[in-house]
Amino acid sequence: MARLPEPESTPGGAREIAPDVYCLGPRGRTQTDVYFVRSGSSWALVDAGWAKDGPSIKRAAESVFGADTPPVSILLTHVHPDHAGSALELARIWECPVYMHPDELPIANGDLAAMTKYAGPLDHWVVLPLMRAMGRRRREAMLARSSLSDVSRPFEPGAGVPGLPGWECIPTPGHTPGHVSFFRASDRVLITGDAVVTLKLNSLAGLLLQRQGLSGPPRYTSWGWRAAKESVATLARLEPNVLAGGHGTPMTGAGVAGALRAFADRFSGRAAKPNGKIGH
Numbered sequence: 001m002a003r004l005p006e007p008e009s010t011p012g013g014a015r016e017i018a019p020d021v022y023c024l025g026p027r028g029r030t031q032t033d034v035y036f037v038r039s040g041s042s043w044a045l046v047d048a049g050w051a052k053d054g055p056s057i058k059r060a061a062e063s064v065f066g067a068d069t070p071p072v073s074i075l076l077t078h079v080h081p082d083h084a085g086s087a088l089e090l091a092r093i094w095e096c097p098v099y100m101h102p103d104e105l106p107i108a109n110g111d112l113a114a115m116t117k118y119a120g121p122l123d124h125w126v127v128l129p130l131m132r133a134m135g136r137r138r139r140e141a142m143l144a145r146s147s148l149s150d151v152s153r154p155f156e157p158g159a160g161v162p163g164l165p166g167w168e169c170i171p172t173p174g175h176t177p178g179h180v181s182f183f184r185a186s187d188r189v190l191i192t193g194d195a196v197v198t199l200k201l202n203s204l205a206g207l208l209l210q211r212q213g214l215s216g217p218p219r220y221t222s223w224g225w226r227a228a229k230e231s232v233a234t235l236a237r238l239e240p241n242v243l244a245g246g247h248g249t250p251m252t253g254a255g256v257a258g259a260l261r262a263f264a265d266r267f268s269g270r271a272a273k274p275n276g277k278i279g280h
Protein backbone atom coordinates (compact mmCIF):
# COMPACT_ATOMS: atom_id res chain seq x y z
CA MET A 1 0.00 0.00 0.00
CA ALA A 2 1.35 3.36 -0.91
CA ARG A 3 1.52 6.27 1.41
CA LEU A 4 0.60 9.45 -0.29
CA PRO A 5 3.58 11.22 -1.77
CA GLU A 6 4.71 14.11 0.37
CA PRO A 7 2.44 17.06 0.01
CA GLU A 8 2.00 19.04 -3.05
CA SER A 9 0.10 21.40 -0.91
CA THR A 10 -1.58 24.65 -1.75
CA PRO A 11 -0.25 27.83 -0.10
CA GLY A 12 -2.88 27.30 2.61
CA GLY A 13 -1.51 23.85 3.38
CA ALA A 14 -4.25 21.63 1.93
CA ARG A 15 -3.35 18.91 -0.56
CA GLU A 16 -5.43 16.96 -3.03
CA ILE A 17 -5.62 13.33 -1.93
CA ALA A 18 -8.17 12.27 -4.59
CA PRO A 19 -9.84 14.20 -7.39
CA ASP A 20 -11.68 17.14 -5.79
CA VAL A 21 -10.87 15.99 -2.25
CA TYR A 22 -8.35 18.07 -0.31
CA CYS A 23 -6.93 17.34 3.12
CA LEU A 24 -5.65 19.81 5.68
CA GLY A 25 -3.68 17.68 8.08
CA PRO A 26 -2.63 15.69 9.86
CA ARG A 27 -1.88 18.47 12.32
CA GLY A 28 -1.05 18.91 15.98
CA ARG A 29 -0.64 16.46 18.79
CA THR A 30 -3.82 14.60 17.83
CA GLN A 31 -2.89 14.58 14.11
CA THR A 32 -6.30 15.88 13.16
CA ASP A 33 -7.56 16.10 9.55
CA VAL A 34 -10.25 18.13 7.88
CA TYR A 35 -11.39 17.65 4.28
CA PHE A 36 -12.56 20.01 1.56
CA VAL A 37 -14.71 18.30 -1.06
CA ARG A 38 -15.63 19.91 -4.36
CA SER A 39 -18.75 18.93 -6.24
CA GLY A 40 -19.43 20.77 -9.49
CA SER A 41 -19.14 24.48 -8.79
CA SER A 42 -19.64 24.17 -5.04
CA TRP A 43 -17.85 22.49 -2.17
CA ALA A 44 -18.37 21.32 1.41
CA LEU A 45 -16.14 21.13 4.45
CA VAL A 46 -16.03 17.75 6.19
CA ASP A 47 -15.24 18.25 9.88
CA ALA A 48 -13.99 21.44 11.43
CA GLY A 49 -11.03 20.63 13.67
CA TRP A 50 -10.44 22.09 17.13
CA ALA A 51 -11.75 25.48 18.22
CA LYS A 52 -8.42 27.14 17.46
CA ASP A 53 -8.31 25.80 13.88
CA GLY A 54 -10.87 28.13 12.31
CA PRO A 55 -8.44 30.66 10.77
CA SER A 56 -6.18 28.01 9.25
CA ILE A 57 -9.14 26.06 7.84
CA LYS A 58 -10.47 29.26 6.29
CA ARG A 59 -7.05 30.07 4.83
CA ALA A 60 -6.69 26.59 3.36
CA ALA A 61 -10.19 26.76 1.87
CA GLU A 62 -9.42 30.10 0.25
CA SER A 63 -6.24 28.78 -1.29
CA VAL A 64 -8.17 25.93 -2.92
CA PHE A 65 -11.46 27.59 -3.88
CA GLY A 66 -10.74 31.32 -3.82
CA ALA A 67 -11.61 33.96 -1.26
CA ASP A 68 -15.19 34.54 -2.32
CA THR A 69 -16.33 30.95 -2.57
CA PRO A 70 -17.79 29.81 0.74
CA PRO A 71 -18.93 26.18 1.03
CA VAL A 72 -22.55 25.13 0.64
CA SER A 73 -22.31 23.31 3.95
CA ILE A 74 -20.18 22.02 6.76
CA LEU A 75 -20.66 18.29 7.32
CA LEU A 76 -19.70 16.72 10.63
CA THR A 77 -18.82 13.07 11.01
CA HIS A 78 -19.62 13.55 14.70
CA VAL A 79 -19.80 16.26 17.30
CA HIS A 80 -16.62 16.01 19.34
CA PRO A 81 -14.42 19.02 20.07
CA ASP A 82 -11.64 17.88 17.72
CA HIS A 83 -14.09 17.64 14.79
CA ALA A 84 -16.72 20.28 15.47
CA GLY A 85 -14.47 22.78 17.27
CA SER A 86 -14.53 25.52 14.62
CA ALA A 87 -17.90 24.65 13.09
CA LEU A 88 -19.80 27.50 14.73
CA GLU A 89 -17.19 30.14 13.92
CA LEU A 90 -16.87 29.03 10.28
CA ALA A 91 -20.61 28.63 9.76
CA ARG A 92 -21.12 32.21 10.92
CA ILE A 93 -18.38 33.53 8.64
CA TRP A 94 -19.53 31.49 5.65
CA GLU A 95 -23.25 31.75 6.44
CA CYS A 96 -23.78 28.07 5.80
CA PRO A 97 -25.52 25.31 7.74
CA VAL A 98 -23.74 22.59 9.72
CA TYR A 99 -25.20 19.18 8.88
CA MET A 100 -25.04 16.13 11.08
CA HIS A 101 -26.86 12.86 11.72
CA PRO A 102 -30.06 13.46 13.73
CA ASP A 103 -28.62 11.48 16.65
CA GLU A 104 -25.77 13.99 17.05
CA LEU A 105 -28.09 16.97 17.24
CA PRO A 106 -28.91 16.97 20.98
CA ILE A 107 -25.23 16.95 21.90
CA ALA A 108 -24.42 19.60 19.29
CA ASN A 109 -27.10 21.78 20.80
CA GLY A 110 -25.70 21.51 24.33
CA ASP A 111 -28.25 19.13 25.85
CA LEU A 112 -26.61 17.88 29.06
CA ALA A 113 -29.07 14.99 29.42
CA ALA A 114 -28.04 13.70 25.97
CA MET A 115 -24.37 14.13 26.80
CA THR A 116 -24.89 11.99 29.90
CA LYS A 117 -26.85 9.37 28.01
CA TYR A 118 -24.29 9.00 25.23
CA ALA A 119 -21.17 9.52 27.30
CA GLY A 120 -17.96 7.60 26.65
CA PRO A 121 -15.74 6.48 29.51
CA LEU A 122 -13.75 9.71 29.58
CA ASP A 123 -16.97 11.69 29.83
CA HIS A 124 -18.17 9.52 32.72
CA TRP A 125 -14.93 9.77 34.63
CA VAL A 126 -13.76 13.26 33.89
CA VAL A 127 -15.88 15.53 31.73
CA LEU A 128 -19.31 15.12 33.32
CA PRO A 129 -18.04 15.29 36.94
CA LEU A 130 -16.19 18.49 36.03
CA MET A 131 -19.30 19.92 34.47
CA ARG A 132 -21.37 19.01 37.51
CA ALA A 133 -18.77 20.59 39.79
CA MET A 134 -18.98 23.81 37.83
CA GLY A 135 -22.39 24.70 39.14
CA ARG A 136 -25.48 25.21 37.12
CA ARG A 137 -25.09 28.81 35.98
CA ARG A 138 -21.53 28.46 34.75
CA ARG A 139 -22.34 25.15 33.14
CA GLU A 140 -25.34 26.51 31.29
CA ALA A 141 -23.39 29.55 30.13
CA MET A 142 -20.61 27.32 28.83
CA LEU A 143 -23.03 24.98 27.06
CA ALA A 144 -24.83 27.94 25.48
CA ARG A 145 -21.55 29.42 24.22
CA SER A 146 -20.51 26.23 22.47
CA SER A 147 -24.00 25.22 21.30
CA LEU A 148 -24.39 24.81 17.55
CA SER A 149 -28.15 25.28 17.75
CA ASP A 150 -28.14 28.41 15.55
CA VAL A 151 -26.47 26.61 12.67
CA SER A 152 -27.01 22.86 13.15
CA ARG A 153 -29.28 20.92 10.79
CA PRO A 154 -30.02 17.20 10.87
CA PHE A 155 -29.88 15.29 7.61
CA GLU A 156 -31.32 11.93 6.71
CA PRO A 157 -28.40 9.58 6.00
CA GLY A 158 -30.37 7.59 3.42
CA ALA A 159 -31.20 10.68 1.38
CA GLY A 160 -27.70 11.50 0.15
CA VAL A 161 -25.14 14.00 1.39
CA PRO A 162 -26.26 17.65 1.45
CA GLY A 163 -24.32 19.59 -1.17
CA LEU A 164 -22.35 16.59 -2.42
CA PRO A 165 -24.18 14.63 -5.11
CA GLY A 166 -22.14 11.55 -5.98
CA TRP A 167 -21.40 10.89 -2.32
CA GLU A 168 -23.31 8.69 0.08
CA CYS A 169 -23.57 8.79 3.83
CA ILE A 170 -22.65 5.60 5.68
CA PRO A 171 -23.94 5.49 9.26
CA THR A 172 -21.04 4.29 11.44
CA PRO A 173 -22.28 4.52 15.03
CA GLY A 174 -20.09 3.46 17.93
CA HIS A 175 -17.66 6.25 18.65
CA THR A 176 -20.79 8.39 19.00
CA PRO A 177 -24.43 7.41 18.39
CA GLY A 178 -24.79 9.39 15.19
CA HIS A 179 -21.31 9.04 13.75
CA VAL A 180 -21.27 8.94 9.94
CA SER A 181 -18.72 8.34 7.19
CA PHE A 182 -18.85 9.63 3.60
CA PHE A 183 -18.22 7.49 0.52
CA ARG A 184 -17.82 8.31 -3.15
CA ALA A 185 -18.53 5.02 -4.88
CA SER A 186 -17.30 6.08 -8.34
CA ASP A 187 -13.65 5.93 -7.23
CA ARG A 188 -14.10 4.45 -3.74
CA VAL A 189 -12.97 7.40 -1.67
CA LEU A 190 -13.96 6.99 1.98
CA ILE A 191 -13.88 9.69 4.66
CA THR A 192 -14.26 7.96 7.99
CA GLY A 193 -14.05 10.50 10.83
CA ASP A 194 -13.14 8.47 13.90
CA ALA A 195 -14.89 5.23 12.91
CA VAL A 196 -11.49 4.16 11.54
CA VAL A 197 -8.39 6.30 11.80
CA THR A 198 -4.91 5.94 10.31
CA LEU A 199 -3.10 6.74 13.54
CA LYS A 200 -2.46 4.39 16.47
CA LEU A 201 -4.78 6.28 18.78
CA ASN A 202 -5.40 3.48 21.23
CA SER A 203 -1.89 2.98 22.46
CA LEU A 204 -0.17 5.65 24.49
CA ALA A 205 3.10 5.09 22.68
CA GLY A 206 1.31 5.21 19.35
CA LEU A 207 -0.32 8.49 20.22
CA LEU A 208 2.80 10.11 21.67
CA LEU A 209 4.97 8.99 18.79
CA GLN A 210 2.20 9.70 16.30
CA ARG A 211 2.54 6.24 14.79
CA GLN A 212 0.63 5.74 11.58
CA GLY A 213 -1.49 2.63 11.18
CA LEU A 214 -5.13 1.58 11.19
CA SER A 215 -6.98 1.92 14.44
CA GLY A 216 -10.55 1.88 15.66
CA PRO A 217 -12.06 4.88 17.40
CA PRO A 218 -10.30 6.36 20.41
CA ARG A 219 -11.55 4.05 23.12
CA TYR A 220 -11.84 6.41 26.05
CA THR A 221 -14.12 8.77 24.23
CA SER A 222 -16.28 6.11 22.60
CA TRP A 223 -19.88 5.44 23.46
CA GLY A 224 -20.58 1.90 22.19
CA TRP A 225 -17.79 -0.52 21.46
CA ARG A 226 -19.92 -3.28 19.93
CA ALA A 227 -21.43 -0.85 17.44
CA ALA A 228 -17.95 0.54 16.74
CA LYS A 229 -16.77 -2.90 15.68
CA GLU A 230 -19.75 -3.43 13.42
CA SER A 231 -19.06 -0.05 11.84
CA VAL A 232 -15.47 -0.99 11.05
CA ALA A 233 -16.78 -4.13 9.33
CA THR A 234 -19.28 -2.01 7.38
CA LEU A 235 -16.49 0.25 6.16
CA ALA A 236 -14.27 -2.69 5.21
CA ARG A 237 -17.05 -4.04 2.98
CA LEU A 238 -16.87 -0.83 0.93
CA GLU A 239 -13.34 -1.79 -0.22
CA PRO A 240 -12.01 1.76 -0.38
CA ASN A 241 -9.13 2.88 -2.57
CA VAL A 242 -8.59 5.95 -0.43
CA LEU A 243 -9.06 5.90 3.34
CA ALA A 244 -9.23 9.38 4.79
CA GLY A 245 -9.71 9.30 8.56
CA GLY A 246 -10.12 12.00 11.14
CA HIS A 247 -6.59 11.48 12.51
CA GLY A 248 -3.38 10.43 10.75
CA THR A 249 -2.15 10.49 7.18
CA PRO A 250 -4.76 9.37 4.62
CA MET A 251 -3.96 6.06 2.93
CA THR A 252 -4.28 5.38 -0.76
CA GLY A 253 -3.54 2.62 -3.23
CA ALA A 254 -4.43 -0.91 -4.18
CA GLY A 255 -3.56 -2.31 -0.74
CA VAL A 256 -5.94 -0.16 1.25
CA ALA A 257 -9.03 -2.37 0.94
CA GLY A 258 -7.10 -5.48 1.99
CA ALA A 259 -5.46 -3.72 4.91
CA LEU A 260 -8.82 -2.46 6.13
CA ARG A 261 -10.38 -5.91 5.80
CA ALA A 262 -7.54 -7.47 7.79
CA PHE A 263 -7.82 -4.77 10.41
CA ALA A 264 -11.61 -5.24 10.67
CA ASP A 265 -11.10 -8.96 11.34
CA ARG A 266 -8.53 -8.26 14.03
CA PHE A 267 -10.58 -5.50 15.57
CA SER A 268 -13.74 -7.57 15.86
CA GLY A 269 -11.92 -10.53 17.37
CA ARG A 270 -9.58 -8.88 19.76
CA ALA A 271 -11.01 -5.72 21.10
CA ALA A 272 -14.06 -7.07 22.91
CA LYS A 273 -14.43 -7.63 26.59
CA PRO A 274 -16.96 -10.35 27.47
CA ASN A 275 -19.91 -7.98 27.53
CA GLY A 276 -18.83 -6.29 24.35
CA LYS A 277 -18.51 -2.93 26.05
CA ILE A 278 -15.81 -1.02 27.72
CA GLY A 279 -15.70 1.22 30.67
CA HIS A 280 -19.24 1.62 31.77
Ligand SMILES: [Zn+2]
Pocket: 080, 082, 083, 194, 246, 247
Ligand atom coordinates in the same frame (compact mmCIF):
# COMPACT_ATOMS: atom_id res chain seq x y z
ZN1 LIG B 1 -11.33 12.63 16.78
